[in-house]
Amino acid sequence: MKLTPIGPAALVLALSAATLSACGGGGGGGGAGGTDAPADYxxxxTFTLGLSSDxxxxxxxxxxxxxxxxxxxxxxxxxxxxxxxxGEIGSQLATDWTVDDTTVSLxxxxxxxxxDGADLTATDVADSLNFVAxxxxxxxxxxxxxxxxxKAKGDDATGTVTLTLASPSPFVLNGLGSLPIVCPSGMDDRSSLAKATSGTGPYELTxxxxxxxxxxxxxEGYTWGPGGAGTDQKGLPAQVVVKVVENETTAANxxxxxxxxxxxxxxxDGDRLEKSGLSAxxxxxxxxxxxxxxADGRVTSDPDVxxxxxxxxxxxxLADVVTSGRGGPATTLAVNEPVACPGDSVSGALPAHDPDAAASLLDAAGWQEGGDGVRTKDGQRLEVTFLYQNNLGSSxxxxxELAVQQWKAIGxxxxxxxQNETTLTGTIFGAGDWDVAWVSLNVGSPDQLVPFLSGPAAPDGTNFSAIDDDDYQAGVDQAMGMTGTDSCDTWLDAEALLVQKADIVPFANNTVRTFAKDAEFETPGQLVPLSIRMVAK
Structure with a gap:
């Protein structure tokens, strides 16, 4: 799950997805991963990637x-x-897989x-899965x-990992496609993973x-990427430098x-990059x-508020302002391409703009207008702490600022x-001081949102908003017992119930752009390392 660079992925505050190749500067023809590498690869x-948060x-x-x-x-x-x-499932660490009701074999x-040179065994994979479980x-x-x-079990003799589920899961393979596997040295000393890597990936943190x-x-010698892709392809960068650049204008420059x-x-800033000739x-x-x-004790624990x-x-x-006029209304809660359940769970459920109704609702709930324009109830002022992520830029x-003005108008x-993503994530998951937050979770299938919309509240769980909605949970229980996309209508109905009650308010989609200079790459969900090609300047 991703909370987003547009958002948090993520939660996963997840990085917003992009699904086509981009080339910039002196970029030549041919897409990344082609059989005939262009001469200017x-x-x-060194490929340098800018991130808005550490x-x-x-x-x-x-x-x-x-x-x-x-x-x-x-x-x-x-x-x-x-x-x-x-959206098709392909090979990576596993070359074959089957799903039979509650048994997944890979x-x-x-x-x-x-x-570090160690062989990865089926038992190692099972250990990594069981850690998460x-x-x-x-x-x-x-x-x-x-x-x-x-529960996972590995058979080293056959190289098979068997995952036994408590109940059927409609999109279990989609989830496994986003779950990183940690090697034995990292599993043995998890503290080492804070500033080092222990994986099988095409790159190693140095x-x-x-x-x-x-x-x-x-x-060198990596051959088990998606579809059998390896690191012997022309144009792959010898090094990748991930640079923290919090200010979007600085990143554009x-x-x-x-x-x-x-x-x-x-x-x-994206508009001037586009005008300069950079593609995205x-x-x-x-x-x-x-x-x-x-959560109890917050003014926003009251459904009327x-x-x-x-x-x-x-x-x-708000959608027009936050997207600089490039976006539009939200449609569903899971929009990362390829979208598992296309549809619209939002537009017909979103509460209408009605400041008079909002004021009347607060009146009825006992929040009375004060002399300074701020409502009070039992001596408590109607104050809210509103957090939003810095990677949305000036928009x-x-x-x-517009949201604050409209809230001020009703007292x-x-x-x-x-806040940057690291600080914002720490605040909301750490049960910190907040009442309203703009946090965009970008995931591909609706089941990946369940821990964020139900279950244990932060800091004991990932339900950072402390949502407790029996109707949503009933929909989840029904959908989880169904197969694949047959469950989609049930998932969308469950999402709509949350939106209708203003338990969560999705309000804007946007065309998110990942710009490139002297490189080509693909970013379906996240930037794909083996798709990067460096182009002669």
Whole structure:
């Protein structure tokens, strides 16, 4: 699951997806991964990727932020791959797989090695899966990429991993396609994973300078990428430098000067990059998603307050501002391509803009107008702490200011605070001081959102908003007993129930652009390391 660079992935505050190749600067013809490499692909180069937030602790199984998810792709592999255009399951660590009701069997490719030279066995894979499956470890991927109650067992003689589920799971392979597998050295010493890597991926972390950059070096002899892709392809960078650039305008300037080869630009800076001749991978991502803190003791624990705060907002206007006029209304809660359940669970359920109704609802709930324009109840002022992520750029700042004005008009004293992904994630998952947050979780299938919309509240679980909705849970229970896309209508109906009650307020999709300079790449969900091709300047 991704909370987003447009959002948090993520939660996964997940990086928004893009599904087509991009080339910039002196980029030549031919797509990444083609059988005939263009003559202007160059070997031995360095690819520099800009991220708007530092990934923090690098343990790939213990964080749901999009920055961490982005860097994880370089050093770790999942069991299977998911085609970014068709949604078809393909090989990666596993070359064969079957799903039979509650039993998933996967056969590993031959001769897989970890970056430290150790062989990866079926038992090692099972150990990694069982770590996530153990609730005591509190991995945010339990229930997101791995079904709750799953148990794994490895047979080293046959190279087979058997995953036994507690109940059928409609999109279990999709989840496994996003779950990184950790090698034995990392499993034995998890503290080592904070600033180092222990994976089978095509790159290995060789330098970590938290807050500034992370350097990954290409591995030789890697042959088990998606569809059998390896690191012997012409144009793959010898090194990848992931540079932390929090300011979007600075990232745009570095793209133009050649200081970056790739960066996701959400705001108006993208327009000048486009006019300069840089091309970009584009996709639809959920960029406007409003969450309320339902926890006891917060003013937003009151459903009347949540509904009033929602009715006070002109969500169409907010969508236009936050996307700089490039986006539109939200449609579903799971929009990462390839979308498992296309449809619209939002437009018919979203509460209408009605400030008068919002004011009346607060009146009825006992929140009386004060002399300074701020409502009070039993001596308590109607104050809300409103957090939003800094990677929305200047358009995010403008949209946040507009929301505060519209809340002020109905007597709410809202304080807006822009935070980077690491700080924002720490606040909401740490049961910190917040009432409203704009956090966009971008995932591909609706089952991946269940731990964020139900179950144990943060800090004991990933349900950071502390949502407790019996109707949604009933829909989840029904959908989980169905097969694949047969469950989609049930999933969308369950989502609509949350939106109708203003338990969660998705309000904007956008065309998210990942710009490129002197490089080509593909980014279905996350940037695909083996798709990168360096182009002669």
């Amino acid at each position: 160059v070997d031995g180069a 990934p923090g602790n690098l343990d790939p199984l213990m964080g749901a932020g999009s920055a961490l998810f982005a860097v994880t792709q370089f050093a770790y592999d999942p069991l299977v791959s998911v085609d970014g255009k068709t 056969t590993l490719a031959d001769d897989i090695t970890c970056a 153990d609730p005591e470890n509190q991995s945010p991927f339990l229930g997101t990429f791995l079904p709750v109650g799953a 330098e970590a300078a938290p807050g500034d950059h992370y350097t990954y070096t290409l591995r 570095l793209l133009l000067s050649g200081g970056l080869n790739a960066a996701q630009i959400a705001g108006p 991978a584009e996709t639809t991502g959920l960029v406007g998603e409003q969450w309320y803190n339902h 949540r509904m009033a705060l929602t009715q006070a907002l002109d969500l169409s206007e 995010g700042d403008a949209a946040a 709410v004293d809202a304080t807006a605070k822009s």
